[in-house]
Amino acid sequence: MTAAGFFRITRPVNAVVAGIAAVIAYLVATGTLVPEVILLLVIVTSITAAGNVINDCYDADIDAVNRSDRPIPSGQVSRRAALWYAVLLFLAGIAISFFTTPLCIGFAAFNSLLLVLYATRLKGMPLAGNIAVAYLTGSMFLFGGAFAGYAGFVHLVPLAVITFLATMARELLKDAEDVDGDAAGGASTLPIRIGVRKTAYCAFAFTVLSTAASIIPFWWWGVPYLAMIGIVDLLLLVAAYRTLTCDTPACIRKSGASGLLKYSMFASLVVFTISALFLV
Numbered sequence: 001m002t003a004a005g006f007f008r009i010t011r012p013v014n015a016v017v018a019g020i021a022a023v024i025a026y027l028v029a030t031g032t033l034v035p036e037v038i039l040l041l042v043i044v045t046s047i048t049a050a051g052n053v054i055n056d057c058y059d060a061d062i063d064a065v066n067r068s069d070r071p072i073p074s075g076q077v078s079r080r081a082a083l084w085y086a087v088l089l090f091l092a093g094i095a096i097s098f099f100t101t102p103l104c105i106g107f108a109a110f111n112s113l114l115l116v117l118y119a120t121r122l123k124g125m126p127l128a129g130n131i132a133v134a135y136l137t138g139s140m141f142l143f144g145g146a147f148a149g150y151a152g153f154v155h156l157v158p159l160a161v162i163t164f165l166a167t168m169a170r171e172l173l174k175d176a177e178d179v180d181g182d183a184a185g186g187a188s189t190l191p192i193r194i195g196v197r198k199t200a201y202c203a204f205a206f207t208v209l210s211t212a213a214s215i216i217p218f219w220w221w222g223v224p225y226l227a228m229i230g231i232v233d234l235l236l237l238v239a240a241y242r243t244l245t246c247d248t249p250a251c252i253r254k255s256g257a258s259g260l261l262k263y264s265m266f267a268s269l270v271v272f273t274i275s276a277l278f279l280v
Helices: 005-008 012-030 037-058 060-066 081-096 104-120 128-146 151-156 157-179 179-184 191-193 196-213 218-241 247-256 258-280
Strands: none
Touching: 012 037, 012 128, 012 151, 012 218, 012 258, 037 081, 037 104, 037 128, 081 104, 104 128, 104 191, 128 151, 128 157, 128 247, 151 157, 157 179, 157 191, 157 196, 157 258, 179 191, 191 196, 196 218, 196 247, 218 258
């Protein structure tokens, strides 16, 4: 086992970006930042990291086929050590949430439970696992809004919906990429049930819905926001469109759509941040 393995298994960039999303959500809800938002960053980063670790614990056999370089299949971290590491991260995130608000505590506890259910039960179920991940990603905005109170929580619902829909598209394409390993591991994902091409069309439909929903904040931020988010929406649509002729997991991987969707979602965070700072 190595320290680098324990670091990598948390998928640190993914976890920290989730924490930053919660901070941005608070900024959007209030128009300002306070020192206490560091709690949001730590809580969301810890719980997201824990979810990544426990997911790798239960996906070790699948990863041995699809991604043999990951920490557990490569021998950098044992399954047992990773499991205890996940428990520690979950407990740390929930414990720190008690210094925030009751609504935030509820999100921290519920999301932790859902992450465990996803890894142990939901991941291999058609759509159920995808919906869980999409909710968890969108809930970063709800968590940040909840730190600003009930009004902040409600204000952030549109951003959570936008993120939920875009994440659904990416999750479906990731499943399409992983058909071979998922089938070997006994999973029953949507691409295994209906095929890669139909899954690509479903992903494109969610992308279209996400871009349509992204228009809603125009009523708060106006034309400058619409111009910026329009560029991001175009990238999202191009990414999903690339996959519409694909019949195989290799074709989906070659399209690079999953990665482009990921970076487009990062870009949307930048747009939300700029809009909250300068377009209020």
